[in-house]
Amino acid sequence: MKKANPHLDCQFCDARFKSVFCDLTKAEVSELNEQKGCATYKKGQDIFKQESYPHGIYCINAGKVKLFQLAENGREQIVRLAKSGDLLGYRALLGGEKYTSTAEAIEETSICFIPKQLFFKFVETNNAITLQVMKMLSNDLKNAEHKITDLAQKPVKERMSEAILFVKEVYGFEKDNATLNVVLTREEIANIAGTATETAIRILAELKEDGILEFIGKKIKVLKINELLHSANLSD
Amino acid sequence: MKKANPHLDCQFCDARFKSVFCDLTKAEVSELNEQKGCATYKKGQDIFKQESYPHGIYCINAGKVKLFQLAENGREQIVRLAKSGDLLGYRALLGGEKYTSTAEAIEETSICFIPKQLFFKFVETNNAITLQVMKMLSNDLKNAEHKITDLAQKPVKERMSEAILFVKEVYGFEKDNATLNVVLTREEIANIAGTATETAIRILAELKEDGILEFIGKKIKVLKINELLHSANLSD
DNA sequence: AAAAAAAGATGATGTAGGTCATGTTTTGAA
DNA sequence: TTCAAAACATGACCTACATCATCTTTTTTT
Numbered sequence A, B: 001m002k003k004a005n006p007h008l009d010c011q012f013c014d015a016r017f018k019s020v021f022c023d024l025t026k027a028e029v030s031e032l033n034e035q036k037g038c039a040t041y042k043k044g045q046d047i048f049k050q051e052s053y054p055h056g057i058y059c060i061n062a063g064k065v066k067l068f069q070l071a072e073n074g075r076e077q078i079v080r081l082a083k084s085g086d087l088l089g090y091r092a093l094l095g096g097e098k099y100t101s102t103a104e105a106i107e108e109t110s111i112c113f114i115p116k117q118l119f120f121k122f123v124e125t126n127n128a129i130t131l132q133v134m135k136m137l138s139n140d141l142k143n144a145e146h147k148i149t150d151l152a153q154k155p156v157k158e159r160m161s162e163a164i165l166f167v168k169e170v171y172g173f174e175k176d177n178a179t180l181n182v183v184l185t186r187e188e189i190a191n192i193a194g195t196a197t198e199t200a201i202r203i204l205a206e207l208k209e210d211g212i213l214e215f216i217g218k219k220i221k222v223l224k225i226n227e228l229l230h231s232a233n234l235s236d
Numbered sequence C: 001a002a003a004a005a006a007a008g009a010t011g012a013t014g015t016a017g018g019t020c021a022t023g024t025t026t027t028g029a030a
Numbered sequence D: 001t002t003c004a005a006a007a008c009a010t011g012a013c014c015t016a017c018a019t020c021a022t023c024t025t026t027t028t029t030t
Helices: A014-018 A026-035 A090-095 A116-125 A127-153 A156-171 A186-193 A197-209 A225-231 B014-018 B026-035 B090-095 B116-125 B127-153 B156-171 B186-193 B197-209 B225-231
Strands: A037-041 A046-048 A056-062 A064-070 A076-083 A102-105 A109-115 A213-216 A219-222 B037-041 B046-048 B056-062 B064-070 B076-083 B102-105 B109-115 B213-216 B219-222
Touching: A014 A056, A026 A109, A026 A116, A056 A090, A056 A116, A064 A109, A064 B127, A076 A127, A076 A156, A076 A186, A076 B127, A090 A127, A090 B127, A109 A116, A116 A127, A116 B127, A127 A156, A127 B064, A127 B076, A127 B090, A127 B116, A127 B127, A156 A186, A156 A197, A156 A219, A156 A225, A186 A197, A197 A213, B014 B056, B026 B109, B026 B116, B056 B090, B056 B116, B064 B109, B076 B127, B076 B156, B076 B186, B090 B127, B109 B116, B116 B127, B127 B156, B156 B186, B156 B197, B156 B219, B156 B225, B186 B197, B197 B213
Parallel strands: none
Antiparallel strands: A037 A109, A046 A102, A056 A109, A064 A076, A064 A102, A213 A219, B037 B109, B046 B102, B056 B109, B064 B076, B064 B102, B213 B219
């Protein structure tokens, strides 16, 4: 399953330059190289689980990850999506608490683990990182509060349209500039929008009827992004 | 309306010791004293408005504040509650963005304003503050993500019970250890729970019938906190 | 003290969307 | 290549909750 991969060198890591570690000094990079651990996760594997304690943070080298909370009724609510260059687990680590969500690979994913001592050392000595981390948290919080308002006020169709746009925001389009660059099940999309799987399926069918979406294999292509924005009740 | 109050001295400010500024050096305190501005806000007055730009942060000296987002349908969704010692406006300032919510006094409130230059100086030079700020953001994010899951999964009665418990968590009880130490309208409670005002009124009446709550004037008394926890579908 | 406005309360009504049931298609394992 | 399990799809039903309307009580303004 999870296999160690000792070959990654932070010095040349593409993901690092997209991450909060982009401005590390040479000394810091080599420290990172020594202490970090790397592993790959198959689709469906957990990186960490809700209710367990953090011992460091994870940095996604390649792949895609969903963070979700399990409700009593057994349904998963997806609270964040992460991609190459994104960090995982900083919320719990910085808050000094257990994980409040589970991180699971939604495709083959390669991740580096950074022990908490090193991460805190960086945070305490490198101001650029600190500010980046605060920006990250601020952005997460903005998104979360926006979602709260949506869930409380918007009807499902608008939330489903927003969910598609959110996925696009995180993972982007393929070279055709229209097909979502990720494979998600209907259930996962439902768990982003906060609705039942059957409802998500029906609404996606509607959006297809409207000529706004098209399904190509397991992927979703956005034919009319402006109409999708409109359907989400957002100005463009 | 908003009147300046030059008499507060940070050196002896009770609220400061409850805030992220509790560990300031003497020099830092006097710097704070020189640059800060103080004002009082009447019930219903805005401290800042959604969509405007932050120029600093606010520290509540005394009083209570709600932060809400205005949805297209005109309803307010309350995303946070704040009390003495709490900071306001750091999300937008640290994220380098506009305010995404409006802050409004829910009772006579006295607040100090700290210019952004000084706040960033503190953040950059004082590690304790930095860590506290990150903890604050982490905690807000935890609460927000929990609320997302609730809104997506729980029925109104559970959310209403949780809303009461949330208010208790923030503002606490009076000396009787049962009466919520704040006056909120039914509409405001509805806007915390994410439901219609009429529904909130009906559910509160139910909780009263259940013998869990009692209404004393404009205040809410919790008669059976364990049953309230149970009604919120939370373990105690 | 009177008038106006806001808050609280309650009933009647309609519907969005959740749940259940069943069937088909796709995927993946053996 | 076959079989089992996910994933996808669609119809039928039902109820939780929003909306609307009306009324009373409390608060605020003049």
